[in-house]
Amino acid sequence: MPLTRPLRQYGIGMLVGALLVAAIATWGPRQEAAALPSDRESKPAQDVSLAFRQVAAEVMPSIVSITTTTKPREIPGRGRSPFDDEAFPFREFFRDDPRFEEFFRQQQRPRMTPRRMGAGSGFIIDSSGVIMTNNHVVREADEVRVRLYDGREFVATDIKTDPRTDVAIVRIEGAGKLQAVKIGDSRAMEVGDWVLAFGSPFGLDMTVTQGIISGKGRARNLADREDFLQTDAAINPGNSGGPLVNIHGEVIGINTAIASASGGYDGIGFAIPTHIAQWVGEQLTKNGEVKRGYLGTSIASVDAETAKQFGVNVREGVIVKSVLPDSPAEKGGLEPGDVILKLNGKPVADAPTLQGMVEQLGIGKSYPLEVVRDGKNQVLNVTIEAMPANFTMRGEPSRESTPPSFNELGLQLSPLTKDLAKQLDLPEDAAGVVVTGIQDGSLAELAGIESGDVIERVGSTPVKTVEEFTKAVKTLSLKEGIVLHLRNADGKRYVVIKGAPE
CATH class of the missing domain: 2.40.10.10 (Trypsin-like serine proteases)
Structure with missing residues (x-):
């Protein structure tokens, strides 16, 4: 399986071979050589070649080579006694062997990482000596050396990185006015x-x-x-x-x-x-850092299946999969299952487009968000906030479930009472049915439903009792897919249950 990898180089030896091509003489009459293309016929290729040559000549003076050095670092030993009950349950067999004890003492001692050398490239974006490269090229380096097109070398005086995008900025001083791209x-x-x-x-x-x-x-x-x-x-x-x-x-x-x-x-x-x-x-x-706006949602581009489920055109907009509590999205009224069509009047083609639009918007400012909900267009207003450090949409581990008796989807359900809402860290006015158990291998488990989730809607139908849930499910088709709108202490989301129960 092909692997995707960053292109950091840690020292590569090269063997360069030469290929000798010899002409072979043959006996007999010499055959006439094939006619070469005329100037007119070869002109398009010459034009392309000239274009490449001109681009190379223009860009090359702005290219730099980067080499990095990372000093040896001390890392802690394994930190546990070789005769600890958990670490080594067979200690009784080796307790009196000094060689064994010395071996594990060495494992516990701090160790030094080797000195590392790396190499990469970059390009000048400002004539004063500002260079752009990848974060992974300069990450953790103790020294970054930059070699210019004219052969001069400089040690970087300042390095700023953005691991979230793998972009880095490197500065050098004393090089004079450089040619920027x-x-x-x-x-x-x-x-x-x-x-x-x-x-x-x-x-x-x-x-x-x-x-x-x-x-x-x-x-x-x-x-x-x-x-x-x-x-x-x-x-x-x-x-x-x-x-x-x-x-x-x-x-x-x-x-x-x-x-x-x-x-x-x-x-x-x-x-x-x-x-x-x-x-x-x-x-x-x-x-010196990147300040991003964020909504607080998990999103995905609309595909044929979600387009059919939510009544929008294929490849139009972005589907909201989940919403974090107390996020700009929740405060603005965004819900799982909403399809975002426009932000600030601009069409949203796919998930990466929306991410790029949101992160570059003004923090603290309000923007109109056009969405499709239950087949109807509406406009919400969201106020963009600064993205928290280490922001992630990853959920928490599943809550423990109760041994259940299951419905056809593999769910055990109970009404949501005020006491139960409090135990689940939900508001007192939360409404729906609680998932108290999930059958192994069921459609519900495959869809990602967890014990402790509250089902608020089946499709566009609100449900407050198990009977309402059952009735709503029967009006829909598992073959086409049933959309369930869920919430828990981590926020709101939706899932699509599709297929035939076993």
């Missing part, structure tokens, strides 16, 4: 557009490769905020942090990762688009 609009790039990748793969400084945009909006679980451009331009270890450039010589991405079974180029590379990287870089340069 031009930043292009990554949103304007389309699949099939020509691009060039610049960097220092395997230590080969100032290397240029060519390809096309192969895809947009890719996510590879490399960072919290992802909206990668995919390219087939050759990218290898050492390319990380270098620019991906369009045919006009404008940077439209930062080369960041590859999908590869071998660890080298397999034709699939990923770049952070400049509509993310430029904004992050400006925040790091100005504030």
Whole structure:
């Protein structure tokens, strides 16, 4: 299975071979050589070649090579006695063996990590010596050295990073006025557009490769905020942090990762688009950190199934999967199952688009949010708040469940009383039915329902008793899918139960 990996280089040896091509003479009459293409026929190829040459000449002086050094660090030992009951239950057999005891004493002592060397690339975004690269290129480095196009080397004087997007800003001083790149609009790039990748793969400084945009909006679980451009331009270890450039010589991405079974180029590379990287870089340069807005929702792009369930067009908008308590989304009235069509009057095409729009909005300001709820359009107003540190939408572990007798969905349900609401950390006026048990392997378990969840609605129908729940479910089709709107102490969300019960 292909793996996606950042392109950090830790020292790579190279063996370069030479290929000797010999002409073989043959007996007999010499055949006439095939006619070469005319100037007119070859002109389109010459024009493309000239365009690539001009872009390379324009961009190359703004490219830098980056090398990093990380000093040895002390890490704690394993910290437990070899004769501790839990750590080593067979202690009685070895208690009197001094060699065994000495071995484990060594394991408990602090150890030193080895000295590490790394390499990557970057590009100048300000003539005063401001350089953009990847966070993973400079992360944890004790020294960052920058080598310019003219061969001069400088030690970075300041480094600011944003792990959430894998973007970093590095400053050097004393280099004089440098040539900065031009930043292009990554949103304007389309699949099939020509691009060039610049960097220092395997230590080969100032290397240029060519390809096309192969895809947009890719996510590879490399960072919290992802909206990668995919390219087939050759990218290898050492390319990380270098620019991906369009045919006009404008940077439209930062080369960041590859999908590869071998660890080298397999034709699939990923770049952070400049509509993310430029904004992050400006925040790091100005504030030293990135201040993001947030809604407090878990979202997903609309696919054919969710479009049918919620009465919207396919590939239109973003579905709200869950809402955090006391978040801007909850305060603004957003609910699980809402489909967001527009934010601040601008269409929302997919989940990455909405994320990018929200994080760059003014913190503390209110914006209109157009949604579809129960098949009807309505406009909410949400006030954007600053994203909390270490923000995540991951849920808490499931609550313990009671041994149940189950309905056809695999649920055991009870009415929600005030006392039960209090035990579940819910408001007294919360309404619905409580999930008190889930059958193993049932449709409910497969849908992600947990014990302690409160079912507030079945589709668009509110339910307050088990009888109301049962009646509402019978009016819907498991084959087409049944939407359940849930809440618990962690917030609100929805699930779709689909299939045939066993």
